Amino acid sequence: MNLDFTQFIPSMPYILKGILVTLQIVVLAGVLGFVLGIILSLFKISSIKILNWVADVYTSIFRGTPLVLQLMLIYYGSPQIIGYQIEPYTAAILSFGLNSGAYISEIIRAGILAVDKGQQEAAMALGVPYGKMMWDIILPQALKNILPALMNEFISLTKESAIVTTIGVMDIMRRSYQVGAENYSFFEPLLIAGLIYYLMVITLTLLGKALERRMRRSD
Amino acid sequence: MIKIENLHKNYGKLEVLKGISTTIGAGEVVAIIGPSGSGKSTFLRCMNVLENPTSGRILVRDQDVTDKKTNIMKVRQNVGMVFQHFYLFPHKTVLQNLTYAPMKVKGLSKDQAEKIALELLEQVGLTEKADEYPTRLSGGQKQRVAIARALAMQPDVMLFDEPTSALDPEMVKEVLEVMKSLAHTGMTMAIVTHEMGFAREVADRVLFLDGGVLVEDAPPEEFFTNPRSQRAQEFLQKML
Numbered sequence: 517m518n519l520d521f522t523q524f525i526p527s528m529p530y531i532l533k534g535i536l537v538t539l540q541i542v543v544l545a546g547v548l549g550f551v552l553g554i555i556l557s558l559f560k561i562s563s564i565k566i567l568n569w570v571a572d573v574y575t576s577i578f579r580g581t582p583l584v585l586q587l588m589l590i591y592y593g594s595p596q597i598i599g600y601q602i603e604p605y606t607a608a609i610l611s612f613g614l615n616s617g618a619y620i621s622e623i624i625r626a627g628i629l630a631v632d633k634g635q636q637e638a639a640m641a642l643g644v645p646y647g648k649m650m651w652d653i654i655l656p657q658a659l660k661n662i663l664p665a666l667m668n669e670f671i672s673l674t675k676e677s678a679i680v681t682t683i684g685v686m687d688i689m690r691r692s693y694q695v696g697a698e699n700y701s702f703f704e705p706l707l708i709a710g711l712i713y714y715l716m717v718i719t720l721t722l723l724g725k726a727l728e729r730r731m732r733r734s735d
Numbered sequence: 736m737i738k739i740e741n742l743h744k745n746y747g748k749l750e751v752l753k754g755i756s757t758t759i760g761a762g763e764v765v766a767i768i769g770p771s772g773s774g775k776s777t778f779l780r781c782m783n784v785l786e787n788p789t790s791g792r793i794l795v796r797d798q799d800v801t802d803k804k805t806n807i808m809k810v811r812q813n814v815g816m817v818f819q820h821f822y823l824f825p826h827k828t829v830l831q832n833l834t835y836a837p838m839k840v841k842g843l844s845k846d847q848a849e850k851i852a853l854e855l856l857e858q859v860g861l862t863e864k865a866d867e868y869p870t871r872l873s874g875g876q877k878q879r880v881a882i883a884r885a886l887a888m889q890p891d892v893m894l895f896d897e898p899t900s901a902l903d904p905e906m907v908k909e910v911l912e913v914m915k916s917l918a919h920t921g922m923t924m925a926i927v928t929h930e931m932g933f934a935r936e937v938a939d940r941v942l943f944l945d946g947g948v949l950v951e952d953a954p955p956e957e958f959f960t961n962p963r964s965q966r967a968q969e970f971l972q973k974m975l
Contacts (some may be wrong), residue, residue: 637785638822641813642836642888653926656826734826734868 521704527695531708534688535716540685541608542674548613549673550666553620558650560625571621578618584679587611591683608680616673623665627658660731661719667724671717688712736761736892736923742791744777744947751777753947754791761891764924766934766955769944770970775927778944782925783807783814796891808884812840813939815885819897821877823869829856829880830865833887841888847871855883859913860920875906879913880908886917893917895926931974 559571578586591607594600602610631654641716659666678689692709696702737759744752751774759765767775771967780786782793784800784807793800795810824832833852837843843851856862859879869877878898885893895914899907911933919936928934934941934955941958943951945966951958962968 534871572752631956632822634820634822635824638816638824639836641783641811641814641816641818642885643808643810643840644836645808645840648839652835653824686954734828735870 519704519707520701523699523701524695524704524708525551527698527705528708531688531691531695531705531712533589534686534691535712537605538674538677538687538689538716541605541612541677541680541685542670544609545612545616545677546670546673548609549616549620549669552613552617553624554655556617556621557624557628561628564688575618575621578615583611583615583676584682586615587679587683590614604680604683604685607683608677608685612673612677612680614645616669620666620670623662623669624655624658626665627662628654630661631657663724663728663731667721671720674716674720675713736763736796737925738792738794739782740792740794742778742793743789744774744779744781744786745789745877751947752788754780755947755949756791757942757949757952758891759923761923762921763939764905764918764922764937765926765940765942766938767927767942767944768924768929768931768934768970769950773944774947776896776946779896779927780926782892782894783816784809785816805878808840812836812888813891815888815890815893815894817878817881817885817893817898819901819958821869821874821881821901823877823881823884825869828866829872832880834867836884837887837889840863852883852887855886856880858886858916858920859883860909873906874902875909878902878906878910882910882913882917892925895907895924897927897929899928899930904910929974931959931971943970945970 556571556574557569562568587607590611591602591604594602594607635653635657636649639653644653677687680687681690681693684690688709692705693702696705739755739757742752742755743750746872755778757881767779767805769775777786781788782795788801791801795814797804797809800807800810809945824835827835830849830852833855834845834848837848837851838845843935853862853865856865859882861876861879861883862875864872864880872880898914899910902910907930911930914924915937926934926938938955941951941953941955943958943964950964951962951967958967959971962971
């Protein structure tokens with residue numbers, strides 16, 4: 517194998533800047549997806565039929581079509597949907613957020629259903645209103661149990677974010693690819709990109725474990 | 736304090752309560768006993784509308800809780816409930832279990848809520864457990880915390896749904912002691928229980944339910960020494 521990383525040293529700062537872009541997309545999309553996931557999961561367990569239906573249709577659409585298609589529909593479709601062309605960066609956050617909201621809602625729903633029904637009764641018997649009960653009593657217990665599944669979702673979000681390359685967002689992936697094109701050699705910069713993604717995921721995993729330990733204090 | 740008029744509860748075709756009427760006066764301690772499946776837990780759970788009555792009326796402090804317009808949440812603040820399986824909030828410490836509802840529902844300040852909570856923990860003998868999480872407690876301790884949690888809302892009525900049925904035998908006594916001293920404070924209490932000795936000693940009245948019907952309603956001495964109905968006689972024979 518004929519590897520020469522030295523010629524890419526000058527391009528390293530350029531590639532590394534992509535970390536910030538990727539991180540921004542992942543964090544913002546993650547927050548959006550999480551908030552959306554909570555709302556949708558509450559819709560799904562609601563006794564109001566129309567809310568169940570809305571959340572189910574939403575999930576079925578976003579799980580049932582490719583993410584790269586959703587990304588392109590939102591990016592290229594924006595002039596027709598909202599009347600002007602949105603930034604690739606915005607389209608990336610939107611599509612990833614909306615997409616992971618569908619997955620996260622299922623994770624949270626499972627978590628809520630796994631909390632003992634008695635917890636809800638105990639809160640009701642104390643006169644705690646539904647919103648506070650969910651927020652203070654049910655969701656914290658649900659989140660503790662689903663933390664590993666949520667970490668999975670955020671990890672795959674981090675890796676899958678590489679497809680924003682297709683609409684021209686300057687993330688790690690696209691920068692590595694460009695550096696490869698400039699030097700007529702793709703293998704090394706792509707290996708560098710791979711290493712960066714891997715290290716990001718490892719960091720995320722460690723953070724997740726620390727968070728889980730913190731939440732397991734009460735055990 | 737609680738007035739129940741012709742209470743019915745059906746689960747689909749199954750009739751669990753078949754028209755129960757009775758009154759629980761202020762300061763009265765009522766033991767609700769009967770064989771499993773007699774509807775006694777459902778009866779109790781109707782009183783704070785954890786179960787929705789199918790028909791009939793329940794008045795708690797003159798408020799009709801079966802009326803859609805009544806703010807059930809408000810009524811529940813005055814009706815404490817203790818469950819067979821405790822249902823303490825596992826992610827909160829003992830103290831936080833006691834202060835949560837007074838702070839979030841009644842709007843007490845943290846200081847006020849903690850003052851009440853610590854007094855109650857002393858009453859149930861668990862002051863030193865204030866900062867522990869519930870998983871670190873024994874069953875009896877958990878139930879005492881659960882009683883204190885319900886009392887922290889300073890209710891007028893306490894409902895107990897088989898509070899000692901999930902406990903190891905050696906822990907039953909400590910919970911019954913707490914309930915006994917609570918009864919002596921003049922608290923209105925409705926207790927679903929299998930502890931016949933306790934019912935006899937502490938209750939002012941015994942309600943005997945069988946098959947969703949209130950078969951007997953009598954003072955404990957009368958009920959335990961001279962039950963009128965055949966069903967109660969059989970039941971008591973099996974219990975002894």
